[in-house]
Amino acid sequence: MSKRSHKNLSREELLSLFQTYNENKDPKVKEVLVDSYMNLVHSLARRFANRGEPLDDLVQVASMGLLKAIDRFDSGRNVQFTTYAVPTIVGELRRYFRDRSSTIRLPRGLRERSHTLNMAIQNFSQEYGRSPNIAEIAAAVGITEEEVIEGLEGAEATNVASLDTTTDDGDLSLLDIIGGEDKTMRLLDERLSLAGAMSSLDSREQNLLYLRFIEGLSQTEIADRLEISQMHVSRLLRRTLKLLRQDLTSKETYSS
């Protein structure tokens, strides 16, 4: 990354490099391409520099986005590389901030209430074999329905679950528990009719969608199968759908 000699390549030279890289995935060519677009990486990273994270870290994250963009870019399309790369890099930076913001700003009172609600929902689901409604949770916990709503939605707004989060039971992460199945990607792609749409998700995220959309399990049923809480499934599902949407939006921007 320290070499600066490649930065003044012409548009034609860059296009030629992309064509070469598309054909042979030569890491040396990739290095030249990365070097050529480091100004773009720095420029985009600086846009996020006032949010409390070191600029060096942001450059690293943005560089990851650039690597992905180079790998995915199809030089056969009549589209400028930057048109594709900018949303990909910005998406990577936003994902970084989203993941780091998890639980940081959650007030203690709300966190405790969220935990109480979580336990009440689990107990109710085990006892009655179904998900409770708001009134039933309020009655079980002894608070008002408004306080339940605030607890559920307030906590969810600030606490984005991570697939790397460990379970209450031990050291296993959800990634380990959910596991992977090769057929998931193919099935979901077929159902969605979105060839390649799932490629941005890892196999665990794909399997969460598989359980919800192909097997048609409710959140409570998924929670039972994975031995996690319904609230956790809700957060994971929301996070996974968000990732899928971001990837689709990025690809739509690229293709338009």
Add this chain to the structure above:
Amino acid sequence: MVEEPEEIIHISVPTDERMTSVVRLATTAVASRTGLNLDQADDINTALDELFRFSVSQESKPVPSIFRIQYNIHADCLEVVTEGVGDSINDETSKVGRYCRFILEKMMDEVTQKPNPDGGLDVHIIKRISRGQ
């Protein structure tokens, strides 16, 4: 929906992604007035979330300046009508549009569309209330 709703609630929010949490809070609050359980309420929230995000995205054409939601509470279901969603949701070349329709169809019991006289589509989504066993 043949019978009249027992209760009708309207909310209007600017077409701005930052309003997503407002829509979620309102939807959860409305769902609490019905017999919907958490799973069902979350399904509606997810469906509306995707519809709202589609409406504020560049993929939605035309883009409404105000996102209007009408909640019709019936004895056996919650019907939600969103006004002026971009026609492009039906554009088969739009992956985002197809994705949004997929989520709606998976999360809701019924999804129908009607042209809005002022442009775009009114999208009706229905979640039936399954009572406890």
